[in-house]
Amino acid sequence: MASTLEKFIHSLDPRALPRVLQIQSGIYFQGSIYEMFGNECCLSTGEVIKVIGFKINKLIARICENNEVRQFPAKVELPLNFPGLYKVVADRTPYASIEEITRKVSIGPTRFGHPCFYSPEDIQLANLTIKHNEQITFNSVAEVNGTMAVTCGVVRNNQAHSFTLPLSQEGEFYECEDHQMYTLKEIAEWKIPRCRNRIVKLSHTLQAWDSCNPLPQNFEGCLILTPVYEVQAVMRSRKDIVHLLSDLDVEVKDITDCCDARAFLQPLSLEDVFERTSKEFPMVAEIMEGPSGSQYPTNLLSTGKEIIIHKKYQAARVLASETRRDCPKRHFLIPASYKGKFKRRPRELPTAYDLELARSEKEQLHVVATKAFDSPHRELFSVCVGDQFLVQQRQASAVRREGGKELIDALACELILSDGYKSVLLPMYMEGGFVEVIHDNKQYQLPEICREFHLPFNVKVSVRDLSVKEDVLAAVPGLQLEEEITDSYLLISSASSPMESWEIPVYRLNMLVHLVNKDIQPAVVPGTKAAVEEISQEQYYMVRRYENQTLQPPPRPPKKPTLTPSPLMAVPEQGLSDVLQVPKNFSADTTKKWCSDQAAAVSGWQVPCPKALAHREGATRRAPLAETGVLKGHKANCEAENEREEEHDYEYVDENVIEDIRKAFQGTSIGNKPLLSEGGSCEHLENDGCDASPGNSP
Structure with a gap:
């Protein structure tokens, strides 16, 4: 018809x-x-x-x-x-059966694919009764005991109940309101x-x-x-x-x-080709519809070209994202064969939980506080901007509360003083801010980083990959290597010039091919190349979702008790890695206690403590940085930030503060040697391979 x-x-x-x-x-x-x-x-x-x-x-x-x-x-x-x-x-028009719902409504693995319906009549199941007008969430369609059914769920008294409804289930089903x-x-x-x-x-x-x-x-x-x-x-x-x-x-x-x-x-998609058995490879295919904007040679994947598909396999990639905040982040998948070299960059660690996760056995984590924190307990340490810590380990600490003592989680650290060290405890719920101090100028290749350090890890390309015409990573100001993933790839080469093969992703390259009936004998696979893939925001979240679907994120630190706001500033992210780098002549050994002259070299940049911190020993060691004008004019910004504190919104003040901090450091020295020359910038420090750290206040 x-x-x-x-x-x-x-x-x-x-x-x-x-x-x-x-x-x-x-x-x-x-x-x-x-x-x-x-x-x-x-x-x-x-x-x-x-x-x-x-x-x-x-x-x-x-x-x-x-x-x-x-x-x-x-x-x-x-x-x-x-x-x-x-x-x-x-929709007020009812569906007559579960089978009709599955035919007409999209049901899939994401939250968008979980439609909700209700029935005006009770539905009696073997071990559960679905009450009339009760919201039923449709999660997926699957075969159960030889019968096609929908896996569903209802929530009662904050408890989820799962069950299945066969496609043959009839009745009236109405769509629920979607808010x-x-x-x-x-x-x-x-x-x-x-x-x-x-x-x-x-x-x-x-x-x-x-x-x-x-x-x-x-x-x-x-x-x-x-x-x-x-x-x-x-x-x-x-x-x-x-x-x-x-x-x-x-x-x-x-x-x-x-x-x-x-x-x-x-026509076959790359997913269809990947589902073929390994015995069917190698095969010859003609491209019916090539990808648009591909990062591969245009003469390789253009429409009408014949390619040889040698085999299918799983390959490793490192997921990386830009560290900038002034525009939407770009995301990349970097192959292990990438030949560029990286230098370490300081990490931004917003909470004490992040400090605990970032520490490693290879080297002791050294950080500088960029945000003040007033502890409500005398047993725990109150932090001022500029405090420097060597992170130790997590432990339980007893604190006084009304009516007795209570054990809370804390992070043991060594506070760096002008004449030595002091053991302190930072509460794990601390809403602070820290930046890592780098003592390492070595250049690393990607496999070395994955082998020697824990991800996530901040880097910058110091030597571009000379084997490619244009290295997209070389122009990125900073990268965070987030995690290693494995993904599905096909190894292909051009039928006209089979001396070079490429790895192409199965699930991120939209391409249609049809198989050509040509005999091809298995041969030695030619030299393999893999491109750095720039992926979209949607692809980035899908990669992370499939890679980490069994992992849970670290818990959010609980909110601290409300305290009287203190007019201490927060340092913006932009420029932190330049301002807080270790100078070339600074040779700190973070694997053991520093000698007094080394400790004195990093004790400098501090701000006055509020009255709430008067119980701290050595509070008078701080230089009056307020006299330099860094804090003047920013009181309103700090008060606005404290008002947003309840939302856990880790905001930074504007770019003008950066210039004030840099000017304050131009007159600051370590060992009578200025950190920045008059009118200078941080660029020459980076070119010299320096990683800077705050020096003594005058």
Whole structure:
């Protein structure tokens, strides 16, 4: 039975692909296929195509205000990246069975793919009764004891209960209210049921209204969304992928059951190739649709090229991110074969928990406090900006409370004084801030870092990879190597020049190929190359999710008791690694106690303690840095920061403070040698291989 292409695609279950269609009523214009804007817009009657996939390309929205659909404009076209956050309005049309829900609603592994429904009637199961109007969360579709079922869950008295519902379960099921907000792209991918429209309400605009905005100014109504799909298909007469829009004015008929689908080329994604058995490799494939913006040679992965796929395997990568904060971070996957060299950079450690996690057996962790903390207990240490510590280990400490003593977690450290050391305890709930002091100017290669240090680890490229034309990491001001991961890769080479092979990722490279019936004998794999991949924010979170799905993050430090705010400043991140580096002539040994003259060299930069810290010994050792003007004019910033303290918002003051700190250090010296020359910057320190640290105050 013939139907419009739009109706057929809207009702098509992706699990039923591929489908062979015959055009029953088409449009002919100078050939069977006419392309415009990257999509074929005409098909002739009698044409046969095989649909291999489809996805939402755009949304047609009708404006609904006061429960009435506006007649003019009749509809507006919205791209998936149209700005704004939207709330989904629950569909009041019931579903007749669990099987209908699974056919029409997207159910997947992410939080977007967990729809919620309720039944107006009780559902009696073997060991559980689902009460009427109780919210049921659909988590996944799986085979249970030979029967297809949906794994579900309900929450009662803050306790989760899991159960399964077979697809054959009938009844009335209604969609629950969804109080989350989504982007249009998220709604298109997860929240539009097949064969149904979706009503959404604009909750928050992400940009100011202008004349190009198709929605009315100050619009507060609802939108009825209808998806327009992009259909991927193949034809007998063509080797490439045909792209059709589902609103093309043609009628089609499904002839899959009476047509030999093998007459068409079989496009395979890289995931499909990876699922082949190892015995089927090597194989020859022709690229039907190459990736866009690829980081690989253009003559290797362009459409129409033949490649040899030698084998499939798991390969190691190091996940890295930029350390800058002035713009969105870029993320990279670095192969172990990367030939550049790195130098260490100081780490920002915001809490005492981070200090405990960052310490290692290889060397003692040396840090400088960049944020003040007033301890509510005399047994625990109060920190001022500029205090320097050698981190020891975590331990329990008894503190006095009303009515007795209480054991709390604390971090044992050695406070560096002008004439020696003092053992102190920092509370683990401390909302402080620290920066690492580096005593190491060695250049490391990537495998050395992974072998000798714990990740995450801050570095900067000191020698670029000379084996590649352009090293994307060399231009990055700072990198945090976060973790080692393993991922799926295919080893390929060009069929025309097989002397060089490349590792290509299976799940991050959108590419379609079809296998070429050519015999190829297994041979020695040529020299292998691996590119540094720059990945998107979404890919970054997916990589971390799959790599760490069994790991739990460290606990958040509990909030400390509210204290009277003290006017102590916080040092911004930008410039910390320059201001707090160790000079070239500074030879601290953090594996043992320093001698008095070395300790005196790092005791300097401090700020006056508030009255709450008067019980500390040696409080008078601090130089009156306030006289230099560093703290003047920043009291308002500090008070605003203390007001945000309850939100655990580790904010930094603006860039002007950096210049004040640098000016204060220009007159500061270590061993009568100035840290920074008059009018100088930190750049020459870095070029000299210096890692700086605060010196004595005059």
